[in-house]
Amino acid sequence: MYPDSKVEGTYIPQPQPTAGVPVYPPSLQASGFRVQSQPPPPAQWSTGLCDCFDDTGNCCITCFCPCITFGQIAEIIDKGSTSCGASGALYTLILCLTGCQCIYSCFYRSKMRAQYSLHESPCNDCLVHCCCEACALCQEYRELKRRGFDMNIGWHANMERQGTIIAPVTTPPMVEGGMTR
Template identity: 65%
Template sequence: MYQEATPPHVQVSGYPNPLPGQLAAAGPYISPRGSRHIRTGAWSTNLCHCCDDPANCLITCCCPCVTFGQIAEIVDRGSSSNEDCSGCASRGATYGLLLLTGFSCLYSCFYRSKLRGQYDLVEAPCADCLVHFFCETCALCQEYRELKSRGYDMGIGWEANMDRQKRGVAMTPPMMAHSMSR
């Protein structure tokens, strides 16, 4: 007998199978014990959740070059083309100069794409360049939160994060650290 195959988005055995691209909208999986597991392909927070980290939101709105510099240093894994200058400061200054010309979104779009490639994140909610063109500060805040949720202390830079890791200090995402203390 001929049987029709079940489409991938139809619910089977009580569990919905998401359509391609729906995984990112689902967000992180929080287990019954409260620990957080970041799914492959999904951002840890949505684009418009800037106020999840109010301090970073305020800094990014007032001086986006600071947030961008922190993101770029982690994404570039501390490598800098200018050995005399800190990677965070030099990238932040470059971003600041481009901000004056209106082309900063092209520079930051490159880093969003690089971040997505490193962590296998989906290009959501739309193309990286469009996200940075229309929602620059929201995009920077989301990228900052993504790296922070992956255990990076954004205020200390790449080298200090790697030094912590070498010494055996766990790079535990904040939510997991809170749930483990209970």
């Protein structure tokens, strides 16, 4: 279909158009060559952005004190590496100093979408957080809750409840008697 090219005496074959399922030569398949599959298409959020009133308790808390909801979300998304209190305090500090807490919280929405392969909807993450901060936090909270997390107990307690964390047993080293002469 495509003419082959010659560059300074070197033969360079042109790529042929392909269609259908790729077929790999048996020599590659036998050598353990692995073909990476395509990632699954993005999933839909379990609730809409404006379904805030499904959970009126969280809606009120988020409306009057969004740092609490943000802290709970951040602890779960960070898998316990940051605490609810530390994330909420940083959120509040950014809010008080700059008023740009929506930029900070949109990074967590993006991180959550990546972890759970969620579709970026209804629009860009930063735009959602800048225009509808409270609704975005409520939607993220509901999504984590519907995925089985008890948002009030934090990451570590959720993992213990699910039986996934096995605490390492550490024993102090054995000390042989004191110094002797």
